[in-house]
Each structure stands twice: as structure tokens, then as C-alpha cells.
Amino acid sequence: MSEVVPGYRREGPGTHPPLDWPAYRSTALRAPHRPLVPLPHRLTEVTGPLLGEGQVGERDHDLTVQHGGEPLGERIVVAGRVLDEGGRPVPGTLVEIWQANAAGRYRHDGDRHPAPLDPNFSGAGRCLTDREGRWRFVTVKPGAYPWKNHPNAWRPAHIHFSLFGRAFAQRLITQMYFPGDPLFPFDPILGSVPEAARDRLVSRLDMDLTTPEWALGYRWDIVLRGREATPLDDEEDEP
Amino acid sequence: MTLPPTPSQTIGPFFAVGLIWVDGPDVVPEGTPGAVRIGGRVLDGAGDPVPDALVETWQADPVGCFAHPDDPRGPAGGSGGPPEWSPGRSTSEFRGFGRSATDAEGRWAVRTRKPGALPAPDGGTEAPHLDVSVFARGLLGRVVTRIYFPDEAEANAADPVLCSIADPEARARLVAVPEGDGLRFDIHLQGERETPFLAI
Numbered sequence: 001m002s003e004v005v006p007g008y009r010r011e012g013p014g015t016h017p018p019l020d021w022p023a024y025r026s027t028a029l030r031a032p033h034r035p036l037v038p039l040p041h042r043l044t045e046v047t048g049p050l051l052g053e054g055q056v057g058e059r060d061h062d063l064t065v066q067h068g069g070e071p072l073g074e075r076i077v078v079a080g081r082v083l084d085e086g087g088r089p090v091p092g093t094l095v096e097i098w099q100a101n102a103a104g105r106y107r108h109d110g111d112r113h114p115a116p117l118d119p120n121f122s123g124a125g126r127c128l129t130d131r132e133g134r135w136r137f138v139t140v141k142p143g144a145y146p147w148k149n150h151p152n153a154w155r156p157a158h159i160h161f162s163l164f165g166r167a168f169a170q171r172l173i174t175q176m177y178f179p180g181d182p183l184f185p186f187d188p189i190l191g192s193v194p195e196a197a198r199d200r201l202v203s204r205l206d207m208d209l210t211t212p213e214w215a216l217g218y219r220w221d222i223v224l225r226g227r228e229a230t231p232l233d234d235e236e237d238e239p
Numbered sequence: 240m241t242l243p244p245t246p247s248q249t250i251g252p253f254f255a256v257g258l259i260w261v262d263g264p265d266v267v268p269e270g271t272p273g274a275v276r277i278g279g280r281v282l283d284g285a286g287d288p289v290p291d292a293l294v295e296t297w298q299a300d301p302v303g304c305f306a307h308p309d310d311p312r313g314p315a316g317g318s319g320g321p322p323e324w325s326p327g328r329s330t331s332e333f334r335g336f337g338r339s340a341t342d343a344e345g346r347w348a349v350r351t352r353k354p355g356a357l358p359a360p361d362g363g364t365e366a367p368h369l370d371v372s373v374f375a376r377g378l379l380g381r382v383v384t385r386i387y388f389p390d391e392a393e394a395n396a397a398d399p400v401l402c403s404i405a406d407p408e409a410r411a412r413l414v415a416v417p418e419g420d421g422l423r424f425d426i427h428l429q430g431e432r433e434t435p436f437l438a439i
Binding site: 005010011015016017018019021024026027028029030031032033034036037038039040041042043044045046047048049050051083084085086087096097098099100106107108110111122123124125126160162166167168169171172173174175189190192193194197198200201221222223224225226 | 240241242243244245246247248249250251252253254255256257258283284285287289291295297298299305306307309310311334335336357358359360365368370372374375376377378379380381382383385399400403404428429433434435436437438439
């Protein structure tokens with residue numbers, strides 16, 4: 001009948017971090033313990049908010065022009081595509097980012113790291129992907145910063161990304177890292193990702209994206225779940 | 240071609256830098272006839288409030304439609320809705336999506352309208368519900384649950400997702416509770432009263 005719509009593939013166990021991950025201490029009282037209830041992908045799950053059309057400003061993707069002057073730090077271009085597992089671009093989807101400044105400080109009351117705030121840097125950006133699923137931000141490279149998870153704990157430099165895709169089932173919030181960061185082996189948050197999948201969160205230096213005399217370019221593609229081929233396949237890929 | 244999906248990471252404690260919208264909690268604008276406030280608290284396994292969580296809701300409009308091309312029944316606000324719910328308003332002002340960060344006491348809330356029931360592919364009906372995503376520091380991925388409505392006992396009793404939860408007490412935790420003019424829905428991430436979370 002007409003209400004039968006294909007669901008989305010369900011990732012196997014090798015993709016996402018487990019919620020219960022003792023090395024990241026804050027999971028201890030927050031990770032649910034009971035088995036999840038299976039949720040078939042029906043109308044509410046295969047639809048989702050299509051946000052941002054006409055609401056994203058022309059400069060929202062450029063975190064270096066949001067104030068009177070330029071932020072301090074290493075200017076970078078970060079760009080990529082939002083694709084689904086089938087390699088199809090996800091067009092017109094809202095991408096939201098937030099990050100620390102070049103000194104490793106967030107513009108947030110809760111950030112007590114004694115590094116300077118930058119009056120010319122808020123650390124938030126948004127854009128819509130184009131018809132090919134492409135997105136692009138101009139920003140400064142965020143600094144590493146300490147946190148209190150364990151003695152001498154430092155987060156590797158990262159940018160937070162929020163993605164909607166086209167369906168509730170595709171919603172994803174994640175973090176992008178920079179290649180070759182020596183803090184990787186010490187970070188329990190990146191380390192929570194199954195080892196074979198960790199490098200999917202690491203951008204790569206791209207000399208084609210790098211702009212001469214202006215900014216290094218880092219490329220990172222984001223892959224959201226793809227559609228099941230037919231509704232009959234719904235159950236086949238469950239972990 | 241199969242590309243490997245991107246893993247999730249925690250939203251962290253500082254998401255307010257980038258994810259706060261002034262109209263985040265407004266699934267419908269203030270003053271919308273029939274609007275209802277749905278909210279509650281996010282609590283951890285010790286029963287303490289989670290002050291750095293983000294709660295998002297997604298739902299059908301009052302006639303049970305989605306303004307989305309993958310709703311095979313056509314655009315939201317089609318036919319047969321309550322008289323005060325004009326088709327024009329349905330598409331232009333019903334966002335379907337709500338976003339609320341928790342405050343220091345772990346409280347979240349959205350202003351919305353009760354969604355309509357939905358047809359299920361097996362000929363059954365899904366009771367009116369909101370799909371809910373919860374993100375927080377300490378959650379390495381989102382957790383998903385549903386909010387059902389207390390005045391829909393009959394529809395809830397026939398809802399396929401609710402029916403799949405064997406424990407009646409757990410099932411009841413997915414039904415919001417009337418409180419004042421609105422509905423209360425607490426989210427217990429862990430513990431005795433852990434909210435049933437759904438495998439999306």
C-alpha cells in the first residue's frame with residue numbers, strides 16, 4: 001500500500017562508539033543500560049525536518065568575518081560533501097558547526113580553560129549543502145584544550161558537526177579531527193570509535209582546496225545512512 | 240558503491256555555542272490555537288539533572304502528515320484536518336521539529352500541536368507520537384525515544400511500537416503525563432526508571 005516506504009540501513013557494530021565507554025567518565029551515569037527497543041522505520045522515521053532554506057545568511061559559513069576584525073590563528077578552509085552510503089549526494093541539508101578558538105577556548109560560560117577568548121571569533125557556523133551535497137566553511141584551526149576526564153587529559157583539535165540528512169533516521173552529530181594529531185592515542189572520545197572506523201573522522205590536507213598565500217584546506221566527506229533498496233530488506237542489515 | 244558511514248561523537252558540553260536557535264522550541268509559533276507545551280527534565284542514573292543535554296522532537300502535523308517528499312500521501316495539511324487547522328498554515332507555520340537545550344535543572348520544553356495518528360504499512364495505525372532525539376555530554380551518540388499522549392489510551396493500546404514493549408511499566412514511561420496546561424515527559428537516561436530507548 002502507499003504507506004510502505006523504504007527504511008534506512010542500520011549500521012553494523014563496527015561504526016559507532018558504544019554508549020557505555022568507561023574511559024570517557026561522563027558516560028558512567030548517562031549511558032542507558034537496558035536493551036534498545038526495535039523501532040521500524042515508518043513515516044516519522046523516514047521523514048525529517050528540511051531546515052534552513054532562506055534562513056542561512058551569506059556569511060554564516062565564514063567564521064572569520066562575523067566580527068569587526070579577523071580572528072587570530074591559522075586560517076583554514078574546511079570542505080567536503082554529505083553523501084549517503086550509496087554514494088548519493090545529500091542536497092539542501094543543514095550543516096551546523098561549532099568549535100574552540102585558536103587558543104583552545106570556547107565562547108561558553110562553562111569553559112574554564114585559562115586561555116584567551118578572541119573578541120573576533122564566536123566559533124559557530126552553518127550552511128546548506130548544494131545540489132552535489134557540497135559544503136564549505138572558512139574558519140581558524142581550533143586549538144587543543146585540557147579537560148578533566150583524567151589527569152593531564154587533552155582533547156585533540158576538532159570541529160563539532162551537526163547533520164540532519166533528509167530523514168529523522170539519518171540525524172548525526174559528530175566531530176572532525178585534523179590529520180596526524182599526536183593527541184589521538186590519548187583521547188578516549190575518538191578512541192571510543194571502533195578502531196577500523198576512526199580514520200573516518202579525520203580530515204585530510206587537500207592541496208587543491210588549499211588557497212595559495214591565504215589558507216590551508218582540509219577535506220572531509222560525511223557519510224549518512226543510505227536507503228534500504230526495498231521495504232522487504234528492512235530487517236536484513238540489522239546488527 | 241558502498242561508502243562506510245561516519246561514526247557519531249558526543250555533542251560535548253559546549254554545543255550552545257552553535258546549536259541554540261531563538262525559536263528552537265517553537266514547533267508552532269506562539270499564539271497558535273491548540274498549541275500544547277510538552278516538556279520535562281533529563282535526569283542521569285543518580286537522579287541528578289543533566290544540564291547539558293539537547294532534546295529534539297520530530298512529528299506529524301495535527302492531521303497526521305509530514306511536509307516532506309517521502310510522505311507518500313502528499314503535502315502536509317491536505318484534507319480532513321480540524322477546522323481551525325487550515326492547509327495554508329499547516330505547511331507554512333508547522334515546522335514539525337523542535338529543539339530545546341536543558342537548563343541548569345535539566346528542564347527542556349517545546350511548544351507544539353498534537354500530531355495526528357499515522358497509517359502503518361501492515362494496515363494498523365500508529366498512535367499520535369513525537370520522535371525524540373537526546374544528545375548530551377557523556378552520550379557518545381544520540382539516544383532516541385518516543386512521546387505518546389495520555390488521552391489516546393485506545394490508540395496507544397494498539398500502537399505497534401508500544402505493543403512491542405512487554406513490561407507495562409516501561410511502556411507507560413513513553414506516555415506523557417498531564418501537568419498544568421501541558422504535558423510532562425521526563426527522560427531518565429539510566430536507573431530504575433530508565434526511559435525505554437529505541438533502536439533507530
